[in-house]
Amino acid sequence: MKVKTACPMDCYDGCSILAEVDETGNIKLDGNPEHPITKGALCNRGRQLSVRRNSENRVLHPLKRVGDGFVQISWEQAIAEIAQHVHTTLDEVGHHGIFHCYDWGSGTLLKNLNQRFFYGLGGCTETVGSLCWDAGLTAQTYDFGRANSHAPEDTAEHAQAIVVWGRNVANTNVHMTPFIKTAQARGAQLVVISPLAQDLGRRADKCIYPRPGTDGLLALAVLRICRDRDWLDHEFIREAALGWEEIATELDVYDPQMVASLTDVPIEDIYWLAELYGRKRPVATILGIGMQRYAQGGQTVRAIDALAAATGHVGIPGGGVSYAQRQLALFFDEEALTGRSRADVRAFERTTQATDILSADPPIRVVFVTRTNPALQVPDSALFRKAFASIRCKVVIDTFMTKTAEMADYVLPCTNVLEEEDVAYTTMWHDYVSYVRPVVEPKGEAKPDWQIFADLASALGRPDIMAGSVEAWIDMALSKWPQEKIEALKEHGFVKLDVPPVAWADRKFATPSGKFEFVSSLAIADGHHPVARIEIDKLQRGTEAYPYVLLTIHPRKWQLSQRETFPEARKEYPIVEIGLAIAHEQGIADGDVVYVENERARIQAIARVQAAGHAKSVRLEIGWSGQGVTANDFTDTRKADFGSQSAQYDCFCSIARVQEEEPSRRELSAIAPANTGQ
Numbered sequence: 001m002k003v004k005t006a007c008p009m010d011c012y013d014g015c016s017i018l019a020e021v022d023e024t025g026n027i028k029l030d031g032n033p034e035h036p037i038t039k040g041a042l043c044n045r046g047r048q049l050s051v052r053r054n055s056e057n058r059v060l061h062p063l064k065r066v067g068d069g070f071v072q073i074s075w076e077q078a079i080a081e082i083a084q085h086v087h088t089t090l091d092e093v094g095h096h097g098i099f100h101c102y103d104w105g106s107g108t109l110l111k112n113l114n115q116r117f118f119y120g121l122g123g124c125t126e127t128v129g130s131l132c133w134d135a136g137l138t139a140q141t142y143d144f145g146r147a148n149s150h151a152p153e154d155t156a157e158h159a160q161a162i163v164v165w166g167r168n169v170a171n172t173n174v175h176m177t178p179f180i181k182t183a184q185a186r187g188a189q190l191v192v193i194s195p196l197a198q199d200l201g202r203r204a205d206k207c208i209y210p211r212p213g214t215d216g217l218l219a220l221a222v223l224r225i226c227r228d229r230d231w232l233d234h235e236f237i238r239e240a241a242l243g244w245e246e247i248a249t250e251l252d253v254y255d256p257q258m259v260a261s262l263t264d265v266p267i268e269d270i271y272w273l274a275e276l277y278g279r280k281r282p283v284a285t286i287l288g289i290g291m292q293r294y295a296q297g298g299q300t301v302r303a304i305d306a307l308a309a310a311t312g313h314v315g316i317p318g319g320g321v322s323y324a325q326r327q328l329a330l331f332f333d334e335e336a337l338t339g340r341s342r343a344d345v346r347a348f349e350r351t352t353q354a355t356d357i358l359s360a361d362p363p364i365r366v367v368f369v370t371r372t373n374p375a376l377q378v379p380d381s382a383l384f385r386k387a388f389a390s391i392r393c394k395v396v397i398d399t400f401m402t403k404t405a406e407m408a409d410y411v412l413p414c415t416n417v418l419e420e421e422d423v424a425y426t427t428m429w430h431d432y433v434s435y436v437r438p439v440v441e442p443k444g445e446a447k448p449d450w451q452i453f454a455d456l457a458s459a460l461g462r463p464d465i466m467a468g469s470v471e472a473w474i475d476m477a478l479s480k481w482p483q484e485k486i487e488a489l490k491e492h493g494f495v496k497l498d499v500p501p502v503a504w505a506d507r508k509f510a511t512p513s514g515k516f517e518f519v520s521s522l523a524i525a526d527g528h529h530p531v532a533r534i535e536i537d538k539l540q541r542g543t544e545a546y547p548y549v550l551l552t553i554h555p556r557k558w559q560l561s562q563r564e565t566f567p568e569a570r571k572e573y574p575i576v577e578i579g580l581a582i583a584h585e586q587g588i589a590d591g592d593v594v595y596v597e598n599e600r601a602r603i604q605a606i607a608r609v610q611a612a613g614h615a616k617s618v619r620l621e622i623g624w625s626g627q628g629v630t631a632n633d634f635t636d637t638r639k640a641d642f643g644s645q646s647a648q649y650d651c652f653c654s655i656a657r658v659q660e661e662e663p664s665r666r667e668l669s670a671i672a673p674a675n676t677g678q
Contacts, residue, residue, distance in 0.1 A: 060444025129644020145510020167288025231278025243519025298642025
């Protein structure tokens with residue numbers, strides 16, 4: 001019998017899954033053909049859920065560090081000892097001495113119960129902000145009041161042009177491709193803007209490869225041309241927007257010829273893009289998160305928002321600036337699950353948490369790591385590992401012995417999503433919610449996260465904190481839903497929420513003024529320039545020693561650092577993609593062994609020369625580790641301009657051919673070519 005369940009990964013697509021278990025225990029996963037968005041397709045990362053569930057490398061029993069290794073212990077011993085560490089910390093320094101380090105590696109609804117435990121103790125120290133997309137969310141909050149997207153069906157049916165700006169659809173949003181193909185079949189144009197070579201580029205009418213970090217300059221130069229040629233929607237500007245005159249007067253700075261030299265985009269492409277936005281309607285702009293991982297990343301998104309709004313592509317079918325679908329969060333009562341409003345929380349930003357740990361007062365005595373692998377994933381990973389090692393008791397809850405788990409004092413095995421009951425949704429793209437049904441029993445001694453924390457609460461004499469059941473918690477979180485909707489979710493495996501297919505169609509924006517704000521009162525209150533602005537003198541540039549931009553990008557085959565089931569992902573030499581100009585300057589051929597180096601890290605890698613993409617950028621997949629370092633050892637803890645967001649793409653390196661003998665061709669052929677993502 002096939003069981004309907006869902007993918008929990010932090011991803012645009014939020015796939016509905018059909019799972020089938022044979023008599024040997026093997027689990028076959030396919031996409032659910034009934035789902036209107038994913039339509040039966042399941043990416044390789046989703047299929048890996050069953051491989052990961054049955055992997056021989058999975059952690060299946062509680063482990064305790066003894067010397068340089070780990071020994072298996074009982075759950076009773078693990079819970080009792082960890083509870084004693086928590087109790088001692090509460091007595092010594094209070095609840096701020098307990099650190100909950102988490103992220104969204106598994107993004108289902110009931111994972112919020114992890115926080116319920118800590119908040120029930122009175123509070124804790126916890127990670128806040130984002131390593132990946134908070135600058136863009138904040139930018140769209142300034143402009144629109146919230147980051148709302150158009151439904152993909154709307155784009156497919158109505159867009160006359162689609163600009164995919166900084167989103168590698170083939171790697172990170174694969175189910176968008178059929179909607180783009182539908183639009184193209186109607187005659188819609190496709191434009192791909194990214195420093196990376198992309199599979200989608202093969203279908204595009206135009207590919208534009210700006211120098212990394214200069215997308216905002218490009219957008220403002222395009223807007224200046226539209227202003228000069230009067231390719232504007234004056235009715236929208238007059239009736240639905242605030243502050244056009246202010247931004248219009250600042251556009252003189254962005255001379256197209258100068259911007260062409262700074263962005264490495266040919267001047268004719270800048271004018272071509274201006275004509276597209278200014279004279280074709282509607283244009284759908286699909287934003288990724290890559291272009292806002294820079295020091296001026298938030299301003300970059302504001303610039304693109306302003307371009308689309310001024311030229312009349314906001315609030316109409318087939319248009320929009322689709323970055324995220326944050327209105328879905330309005331349908332869930334996460335406060336009921338967590339109780340955060342009653343807790344005393346000290347916040348450590350994810351980007352700078354290592355520094356915060358080392359300087360904390362009161363100090364961190366106990367850390368719990370859930371749903372993340374920070375020893376690999378945070379900027380300047382080496383600094384994080386130093387900070388993490390300084391904590392007296394380190395507890396990691398995971399399914400595999402990650403780089404972070406290797407440093408822990410206790411490693412507790414949690415369930416795989418195929419062993420859980422939950423609700424899955426994404427606030428990144430579409431408006432469907434899926435029900436997560438358990439497909440198999442938990443393997444070994446694995447427990448759901450919530451059960452681990454319930455056991456800890458009981459050991460601390462506070463069973464009331466986690467009192468409840470899965471069914472009751474789901475009903476609590478879905479209290480805003482009519483009962484028949486909840487029943488439909490459980491029966492059919494997914495439901496569509498009542499979200500408008502066209503964002504801001506009523507022109508009632510969620511900003512303080514109720515209008516689209518070229519001049520943002522929220523930005524002013526946060527100490528930022530009122531309108532979108534890219535400061536040319538603040539663009540990050542390489543040095544003579546480290547001249548090339550290094551982008552640590554999303555892989556296609558696996559999710560971030562989840563590489564345990566991929567032998568090719570654990571090779572000594574990672575793949576590093578380089579542009580043609582670098583290959584020519586450094587005398588590097590495809591397949592050469594190269595050094596990649598900056599002031600923080602140095603590795604050897606296999607070069608893959610890319611004919612497409614920005615010619616002077618270097619791309620290394622995030623999540624790789626080896627040779628004593630990780631990909632994120634190259635990055636630092638600088639922040640973007642808006643929100644709590646890493647500027648991890650403002651990273652530079654040198655690259656040079658290794659003069660020693662290359663690895664054998666046999667070894668090279670065993671290393672899968674990198675498929676870059678953003």
